[in-house]
Amino acid sequence: MTQDLRYSALKKTPFHSRTSMASRTNKYYNWNGYTVVTEYSTTELEYTAARNGTSVMDLTPMGKYEITGDHAHRFVDYLVTRDLSEMKDNTVAYIIWCNEDGKVIDDGTIFKFSSTKFMLCCAVKIYNWLNDSAYGFDVSISDVTDTIAALAIQGPTSCSTLKKFGAEDLEKLKPFEMREYKIDGFDILISRTGFTGDLGYELWTDPKNAEATWDNIEIAGKELKLRPFGMNALEMTRIEAGFIQTNTDFMAAEDSLRPTRMRSPYEIGMGWLVHLNKSSYFVGKKALKKEKEESTTERCLVGLDIDGDKPAHGSVIYNSKKEDIGIVTAALWSPIMKKNIALASLKRPYGIKILGNEYLKITT
Amino acid sequence: MSDNSNFDAIIIGGGHNGLVCANILARKNKRVLICEARKECGGMVNNEITNYVPPVTTAVSSSLGGMQVNYLSKTTIALSETGQHIRLVGNQHIDHKSISTFSSQDADRFNDFHEKMSKFSKTLGSFMMASPPRIMNNSFSDYFKLFKLGLNVRLLGKKNFNEFARMIGLNIADELEDNFENTLLQGLIAHDSVIGSNLGPRSPGSLINLLYRMAIHNNSLFGGIFQIEGGNDQFTKHLIEKCKSNNVEIKTSASVKNCIVEDDCAVGVELINGEKVYAKKIISNVDPRSTYFSLLGSQNLDTDVKRKIKHHRSKGRVAKLILDLNKLPSFNNCDDIDLDSRMVVAPSIDYIEETFNPSKFDKLSLEPTLEICIKKDSDQNPKLDIQVQYAPYKTDQGWENVKENYIESIIKIISKYAPNINECIEHKKLITPDDIELEYNVSGGHWHHGEIQIDQLFMMRPIPGASQYKTHLDGLFMCGAGTHPGGGLTGISGKNAAKAVLDDF
Numbered sequence: 065m066t067q068d069l070r071y072s073a074l075k076k077t078p079f080h081s082r083t084s085m086a087s088r089t090n091k092y093y094n095w096n097g098y099t100v101v102t103e104y105s106t107t108e109l110e111y112t113a114a115r116n117g118t119s120v121m122d123l124t125p126m127g128k129y130e131i132t133g134d135h136a137h138r139f140v141d142y143l144v145t146r147d148l149s150e151m152k153d154n155t156v157a158y159i160i161w162c163n164e165d166g167k168v169i170d171d172g173t174i175f176k177f178s179s180t181k182f183m184l185c186c187a188v189k190i191y192n193w194l195n196d197s198a199y200g201f202d203v204s205i206s207d208v209t210d211t212i213a214a215l216a217i218q219g220p221t222s223c224s225t226l227k228k229f230g231a232e233d234l235e236k237l238k239p240f241e242m243r244e245y246k247i248d249g250f251d252i253l254i255s256r257t258g259f260t261g262d263l264g265y266e267l268w269t270d271p272k273n274a275e276a277t278w279d280n281i282e283i284a285g286k287e288l289k290l291r292p293f294g295m296n297a298l299e300m301t302r303i304e305a306g307f308i309q310t311n312t313d314f315m316a317a318e319d320s321l322r323p324t325r326m327r328s329p330y331e332i333g334m335g336w337l338v339h340l341n342k343s344s345y346f347v348g349k350k351a352l353k354k355e356k357e358e359s360t361t362e363r364c365l366v367g368l369d370i371d372g373d374k375p376a377h378g379s380v381i382y383n384s385k386k387e388d389i390g391i392v393t394a395a396l397w398s399p400i401m402k403k404n405i406a407l408a409s410l411k412r413p414y415g416i417k418i419l420g421n422e423y424l425k426i427t428t
Numbered sequence: 429m430s431d432n433s434n435f436d437a438i439i440i441g442g443g444h445n446g447l448v449c450a451n452i453l454a455r456k457n458k459r460v461l462i463c464e465a466r467k468e469c470g471g472m473v474n475n476e477i478t479n480y481v482p483p484v485t486t487a488v489s490s491s492l493g494g495m496q497v498n499y500l501s502k503t504t505i506a507l508s509e510t511g512q513h514i515r516l517v518g519n520q521h522i523d524h525k526s527i528s529t530f531s532s533q534d535a536d537r538f539n540d541f542h543e544k545m546s547k548f549s550k551t552l553g554s555f556m557m558a559s560p561p562r563i564m565n566n567s568f569s570d571y572f573k574l575f576k577l578g579l580n581v582r583l584l585g586k587k588n589f590n591e592f593a594r595m596i597g598l599n600i601a602d603e604l605e606d607n608f609e610n611t612l613l614q615g616l617i618a619h620d621s622v623i624g625s626n627l628g629p630r631s632p633g634s635l636i637n638l639l640y641r642m643a644i645h646n647n648s649l650f651g652g653i654f655q656i657e658g659g660n661d662q663f664t665k666h667l668i669e670k671c672k673s674n675n676v677e678i679k680t681s682a683s684v685k686n687c688i689v690e691d692d693c694a695v696g697v698e699l700i701n702g703e704k705v706y707a708k709k710i711i712s713n714v715d716p717r718s719t720y721f722s723l724l725g726s727q728n729l730d731t732d733v734k735r736k737i738k739h740h741r742s743k744g745r746v747a748k749l750i751l752d753l754n755k756l757p758s759f760n761n762c763d764d765i766d767l768d769s770r771m772v773v774a775p776s777i778d779y780i781e782e783t784f785n786p787s788k789f790d791k792l793s794l795e796p797t798l799e800i801c802i803k804k805d806s807d808q809n810p811k812l813d814i815q816v817q818y819a820p821y822k823t824d825q826g827w828e829n830v831k832e833n834y835i836e837s838i839i840k841i842i843s844k845y846a847p848n849i850n851e852c853i854e855h856k857k858l859i860t861p862d863d864i865e866l867e868y869n870v871s872g873g874h875w876h877h878g879e880i881q882i883d884q885l886f887m888m889r890p891i892p893g894a895s896q897y898k899t900h901l902d903g904l905f906m907c908g909a910g911t912h913p914g915g916g917l918t919g920i921s922g923k924n925a926a927k928a929v930l931d932d933f
Contacts, residue, residue, distance in 0.1 A: 200726020
């Protein structure tokens with residue numbers, strides 16, 4: 065008997081009719097239970113669009129949570145390691161958050177509309193974590209992943225594209241600022257954020273408006289080298305920009321089965337986001353303070369510049385005694401730098417100072 | 429930390445553990461303040477809530493410089509509708525004789541059973557009296573403590589070791605049915621295994637409850653049950669007198685709003701009236717849930733800690749019915765000495781289990797299990813103090829609507845054993861778990877501030893990471909029944925907490 069699996073299959077995003085039409089490869093990827101395109105035509109072409117023109121990517125599967133209530137600001141400040149007490153309305157901040165052992169659960173961006181309304185965006189699902197953390201605060205958390213359609217518009221011509229699309233004065237928007245627009249009768253929120261390291265914006269709107277938005281942006285960007293952009297190309301740009309990815313460069317503490325796989329912010333280069341002098345408590349503060357005071361940080365995440373042309377995916381790094389001291393978490397041959405680069409997680413003191421003769425074996 | 433630390437320690441809650449802790453600290457020349465929310469200290473050790481008490485251990489009394497209270501040993505009677513009651517005093521020969529009138533086989537087996545249980549409770553007790561190891565610490569002494577318990581259990585011998593391992597998760601009903609044929613005897617022991625807990629006789633883990641109870645009652649099933657001469661509140665009065673002579677300051681009607689936290693450390697308390705008092709150490713004698721969510725505040729807690737405290741089980745299941753009498757009722761086949769005993773209405777294991785079942789669904793059982801205590805002061809009318817097991821914390825219909833009916837059903841049960849009870853009653857008062865919660869500021873209204881079950885005992889009491897009397901906030905300690913070894917009016921929590929606080933100075 066054939067079972068009808070359609071109802072338990074992956075969900076389609078509101079852009080699916082357009083993304084699937086644009087895809088020539090039929091390569092899809094499961095992101096948070098949604099079908100997203102891995103590669104539309106060729107990864108290199110898409111990458112080039114992000115670096116030289118405009119790239120458009122379907123961001124809808126990203127976890128989106130609305131935090132509202134009288135204590136919303138206090139709660140957000142309590143949830144994350146960064147000091148957000150001075151955060152202004154209509155701005156966005158890059159954040160990480162930890163568990164009680166000071167191990168990173170995920171990184172993401174927080175959008176502040178007002179002191180009683182925030183939106184949190186991140187890669188993994190964290191509704192339970194937010195809800196459990198919110199106990200004792202006058203806030204309500206709702207998962208708005210399905211009710212907001214999101215696009216990333218990235219690349220040097222992205223501002224021009226969006227201006228043509230109808231976003232007036234967009235060039236005045238500074239990094240990590242956001243503004244609400246009304247375009248074709250729909251509310252569209254545009255934030256100057258992104259995951260490519262280039263000029264770029266993210267666009268948030270009603271799912272009903274998704275297809276029209278996609279079409280209109282496509283028209284607006286016709287002469288600005290616009291191209292849809294898949295997950296593979298995103299991976300290239302984010303490594304070049306030095307952005308870390310949860311469950312790739314480190315395991316999310318809530319998903320990690322082995323405690324040795326969890327990482328503290330100091331172990332993934334995120335120490336700058338930990339404000340131990342924040343006046344109020346935040347989740348993991350006690351453990352992070354202890355780690356800092358006792359210098360018990362065990363690992364570090366470093367960028368590597370590698371000889372040769374072959375990307376060092378998954379390679380192991382050794383010291384002069386041939387002992388394993390770390391592993392490459394992400395690697396590529398960077399077209400823009402014309403260099404072979406990688407991110408690697410190393411056991412300290414390797415990576416903090418050079419002891420001599422550490423080497424890497426490309427095994428792939 | 430603030431410089432205006434007027435006191436060395438502030439204890440929040442003047443229950444017996446708080447008083448014990450205060451005295452020990454004061455005897456080490458610490459300036460101690462007790463903030464008690466009610467008009468008087470003593471918490472749940474009083475003539476209203478407490479029927480019987482275990483003896484205070486020599487370790488506790490010597491750390492207080494001796495306790496001058498007189499303990500009166502009490503006999504336990506399992507009431508039978510036919511008048512064939514079983515009377516047990518905790519003496520091997522007397523108990524044997526008493527049981528053998530029903531079954532000589534049970535009498536012999538009772539002695540064997542008692543010896544075995546007593547051995548196990550001693551093994552457990554050696555672990556119970558000291559501060560528990562902290563498994564998250566990785567310290568040598570903590571592992572050594574665990575190793576010692578393991579060793580003590582192993583030293584019981586191979587046969588006993590296997591038996592211990594078999595029994596630790598067992599339900600009491602299986603064990604009793606394997607040993608005894610008399611249902612009244614089964615019912616009596618099962619009653620003492622589940623008393624104060626959220627378990628039925630057939631719930632796994634109900635046996636360890638009995639071992640726990642024995643460990644604080646002189647390692648005896650029925651031998652360590654006492655009342656204090658002059659009323660159980662003499663215990664509190666004596667501790668308060670000691671406080672006075674040790675210069676402990678006591679503030680009553682001083683409800684604490686929250687802890688003052690500076691630089692991630694507890695430095696004082698703020699009272700409801702806005703007054704702030706500072707001290708080097710703050711010790712909470714309040715139940716764990718209130719300590720964490722009210723005193724410490726959820727904004728100062730890690731998410732995982734909140735989860736653990738939210739899951740901490742602390743719903744009370746015992747109500748108290750107090751009947752003021754104009755004369756003593758006559759119980760079938762009971763003499764005057766019997767009326768001075770602890771009387772238990774638990775005719776069989778199945779009876780208790782039937783009582784337990786509705787409580788799982790927040791419903792009332794109209795045939796509850798009872799422990800009856802007659803209190804007669806010379807100058808007052810006698811009182812019947814009845815502990816009603818498995819009264820739900822909240823009922824689905826609301827306590828207000830069912831209270832009258834519930835009281836009547838309890839009296840109806842008693843009238844089976846004392847037919848003239850109705851003529852004797854002048855006034856009735858039912859104290860439900862949620863009344864206890866309100867009156868004594870214990871969330872859930874649980875006797876022990878939290879269930880005594882294997883996942884909430886030892887280094888897991890009240891929650892992993894908060895054992896050894898420390899909380900997750902530096903400078904804030906716990907000394908109440910929610911900590912190891914738990915409730916039972918032993919004062920051990922208060923004593924161990926005092927040691928932990930002194931070690932931290």
